[in-house]
Amino acid sequence: MVVPALLVALAACTGSTPALIADATPLPPAGDGMPAAAEPLQPGPDEVITIGLRFMPEDITVPVGTTVTWRNGEAIGHTITSGAWGDVNESTGLRGTQSADGLFDHALAPMGQEGDTFSFTFTEPGEYSYFCMPHLTMNARVIVEG
Numbered sequence: 617m618v619v620p621a622l623l624v625a626l627a628a629c630t631g632s633t634p635a636l637i638a639d640a641t642p643l644p645p646a647g648d649g650m651p652a653a654a655e656p657l658q659p660g661p662d663e664v665i666t667i668g669l670r671f672m673p674e675d676i677t678v679p680v681g682t683t684v685t686w687r688n689g690e691a692i693g694h695t696i697t698s699g700a701w702g703d704v705n706e707s708t709g710l711r712g713t714q715s716a717d718g719l720f721d722h723a724l725a726p727m728g729q730e731g732d733t734f735s736f737t738f739t740e741p742g743e744y745s746y747f748c749m750p751h752l753t754m755n756a757r758v759i760v761e762g
């Protein structure tokens with residue numbers, strides 16, 4: 617008596633599963649806490665995207681000889697300016713100091729316009745800090761490994 621009853625219960629449970637799935641509303645894919653976008657921007661290999669007044673990723677590590685490309689992911693201009701930055705406020709993310717060193721300095725056009733990408737080839741190992749001149753939240757590094 618016990619075994620057939622259990623089989624019936626399992627069958628009923630299994631039988632109801634497709635109906636539950638069919639009734640379920642599809643959930644949006646889990647993100648990083650970013651608002652859902654029609655075309656979510658993800659940096660490709662050796663690529664940095666400017667989005668939300670940040671560089672993404674803020675630290676990128678590449679082998680020596682790599683050409684890194686920056687791509688503007690929003691409708692405002694940025695600069696890719698090499699040089700040291702520091703004294704970043706932990707709560708606001710704003711840097712307190714900056715010092716361009718002239719290795720590269722490019723005005724990145726808004727997304728979709730001519731000049732919305734910039735590439736630079738790193739031929740020496742080292743840590744290369746850079747920032748966006750007008751936006752104090754935009755502070756990042758390229759780490760070049762030999």
Ligand SMILES: [Cu+2]
Nearest residue numbers: 694695748751
């Ligand atoms: Cu900027």
